[in-house]
Every structure is written in structure tokens, then in C-alpha cells.
Amino acid sequence: MVAAISVRELDKTYASGFTALKSIQLEIRHGEIFALLGPNGAGKTTLISIICGLVKPSGGQVLVDSHDIITQYRQARAAIGLVPQEITLDSFATVWQAVSYSRGLFGQPANPAYLEKVLRNLSLWDKRDKKIVTLSGGMKRRVLIAKALAHEPRILFLDEPTAGVDVALRKDMWELVRRLRNDGVTIILTTHYIEEAEEMADRIGVIRHGELLLVEEKQTLMHRLGKKQLRLQLAEPLAQLPPALASHGLQLSEDGLTLTHTYDKREAPDVPGLLQAVHEAGLRYQDIHTQQSSLEDIFVHLIQETA
Numbered sequence: 001m002v003a004a005i006s007v008r009e010l011d012k013t014y015a016s017g018f019t020a021l022k023s024i025q026l027e028i029r030h031g032e033i034f035a036l037l038g039p040n041g042a043g044k045t046t047l048i049s050i051i052c053g054l055v056k057p058s059g060g061q062v063l064v065d066s067h068d069i070i071t072q073y074r075q076a077r078a079a080i081g082l083v084p085q086e087i088t089l090d091s092f093a094t095v096w097q098a099v100s101y102s103r104g105l106f107g108q109p110a111n112p113a114y115l116e117k118v119l120r121n122l123s124l125w126d127k128r129d130k131k132i133v134t135l136s137g138g139m140k141r142r143v144l145i146a147k148a149l150a151h152e153p154r155i156l157f158l159d160e161p162t163a164g165v166d167v168a169l170r171k172d173m174w175e176l177v178r179r180l181r182n183d184g185v186t187i188i189l190t191t192h193y194i195e196e197a198e199e200m201a202d203r204i205g206v207i208r209h210g211e212l213l214l215v216e217e218k219q220t221l222m223h224r225l226g227k228k229q230l231r232l233q234l235a236e237p238l239a240q241l242p243p244a245l246a247s248h249g250l251q252l253s254e255d256g257l258t259l260t261h262t263y264d265k266r267e268a269p270d271v272p273g274l275l276q277a278v279h280e281a282g283l284r285y286q287d288i289h290t291q292q293s294s295l296e297d298i299f300v301h302l303i304q305e306t307a
């Protein structure tokens with residue numbers, strides 16, 4: 001099957017001489033939610049801007065739905081909807097005017113039924129005659145999405161869709177993105193909120209200093225790089241870890257109140273053996289629990305490893 005987006009050996013050096021992207025290789029599959037994670041300045045916006053035809057690449061090739069972004073710019077661009085980071089809207093237009101205008105920009109014939117569906121999906125139908133200036137920040141973000149969808153693109157880029165958005169609205173946006181995916185739209189999002197990628201993405205790409213460090217299924221990534229911890233809350237603080245417990249791979253917290261055993265998710269720890277050793281050391285514990293690393297832990301670890 002043809003990839004939704006195919007990026008080959010993509011390089012970008014800005015006029016200043018700064019190299020923002022180095023030899024990026026990436027295939028985005030039709031119908032997936034792909035999250036691009038990376039610290040500030042990693043090159044996320046540069047990559048999106050090149051794919052959307054806003055910035056010129058220095059080398060390499062990008063195909064959107066098998067259309068070359070340079071030699072077949074119109075077809076490639078028509079397949080894409082871009083929701084920018086900044087709210088850039090004509091405040092005095094109504095919602096309906098704004099989405100109709102966006103559709104017209106792509107030379108698409110009027111299709112009020114389609115625009116109605118987009119606005120209804122985004123809970124904007126009731127607001128269609130309202131001037132954008134009168135809408136809340138959250139509603140304005142929805143208008144940005146509606147505008148990006150107005151020309152019926154099959155691929156949607158969301159650059160930091162929930163930056164500065166409150167928790168309730170963020171959850172709403174997640175729901176909305178899932179609905180779009182269920183309608184068959186391929187979604188690529190950049191985010192600083194790792195919990196957002198953890199919640200939504202099918203696959204994750206991590207970018208740093210212009211290099212794509214990895215691209216992996218979220219589940220595989222969390223399984224491969226995730227760790228689990230077994231924690232024992234002691235009844236009384238312990239001054240020093242008994243050697244017998246150290247040989248079981250247990251560590252003592254600084255306050256002497258917690259024993260921790262960290263293990264790879266793929267191994268099953270010998271919990272009865274550990275508890276027996278704790279018992280034999282004459283220790284009493286109040287509580288025991290396990291926790292597994294989040295995507296955030298994995299991400300921080302990856303970024304530190306390559307610093």
C-alpha cells in the first residue's frame with residue numbers, strides 16, 4: 001500500500017547555515033495517528049513545514065499520497081490539512097464564512113453538506129453565524145481544525161494542538177482527533193505533552209537535533225523500553241540496606257523507608273523470593289505496590305542517553 005507520507009533522506013539547512021534536519025527517513029501509514037515528539041528546537045515544525053510546502057527542503061524527497069511536494073505541489077498540498085500552532089483567524093468573519101473561504105482557496109466547489117458535517121463534528125454548528133472574535137479560545141481552536149478540514153484532506157497535521165489548552169478541552173480534542181481517525185483521516189501531531197502521545201498515538205517518532213532517533217509502535221516502545229518497579233513501604237526506617245537484600249536487586253530510598261526493585265517488563269520478578277528475603281532480614285512493611293514507566297520516563301531517558 002502507498003504510504004500517506006513518505007520522507008526520504010530529507011535535509012534542511014537554513015540560510016543562516018543552521019542544519020535543522022539531517023537525513024530524515026519516515027513513512028506515515030494511511031489511517032494512523034502518528035505523534036512526533038521532541039524537545040524545543042528539535043526540528044518538528046521544520047519537518048511539518050517542509051511536508052506542507054511552506055519551507056523548501058535542502059535535499060531529499062517527500063511524497064504525499066505519492067505526489068512529490070515540489071514537482072506536484074498542488075496535488076500534494078490538496079491532500080493535506082494543517083492546523084497551525086498559533087491562532088491565525090480573521091476575527092470578523094463568521095465561522096461559516098471562514099470555513100467556506102478555506103475550501104475555496106483549494107479551488108474546491110461548494111459543498112454545504114460536507115461543511116455542515118465538519119462543523120457538527122466539531123460542535124461548531126450552533127456557532128456557524130457567530131463572528132470568530134466572539135468565540136472562546138477553545139472554540140477558536142476548533143475553527144482552526146474546521147478550516148484545515150474544509151477542503152476534504154485525507155491527512156491532517158496538528159502542530160501542538162493542545163498547547164495552552166485546559167485539561168477538559170484537551171480531552172475533548174483527543175476525542176475529536178479519534179473521531180477523525182475513525183473517519184479515515186491520517187493524523188500527524190506534534191506535542192510537548194507526552195501524555196498526549198501516550199493516550200492517542202498508534203506510532204511515535206522521537207526527533208532530536210534534527211535527527212529521527214526512533215520510530216516505533218507505541219505499545220512496542222513502551223514494552224521494549226519500559227521498566228516496572230516493585231516498591232515496599234517499610235514500617236520503620238532502615239539505616240542501611242542488608243547485603244542479602246542488595247543481592248536481590250533491592251535499593252533503599254534516602255529516607256530509609258522504601259525498598260525498590262526495578263525490572264524489565266519482559267522479566268517476571270521473583271516476588272515470593274523477594275518478600276521471603278525481606279522477612280528473613282527481620283523487616284516489616286506496610287504497603288507494597290508496582291508501577292510501570294510512562295512514555296514520559298522513556299522519553300526523558302532516551303533524550304538523556306543521546307545528549
Ligand SMILES: Nc1ncnc2c1ncn2[C@@H]1O[C@H](COP(=O)(O)OP(=O)(O)OP(=O)(O)O)[C@@H](O)[C@H]1O
Pocket residue numbers: 014015016018019020038039040041042043044045046047
Ligand atoms: N528560518 C529559520 N532560520 C534559521 N534557523 C531556523 C529557522 N527556523 C527554525 N530554525 C531553527 O531550526 C531549529 C528547529 O526549529 P523547529 O521550529 O523546527 O523546532 P521544533 O522542534 O518545532 O521546536 P518547538 O518545539 O520549540 O516548536 C531551531 O534551532 C530553530 O532555531
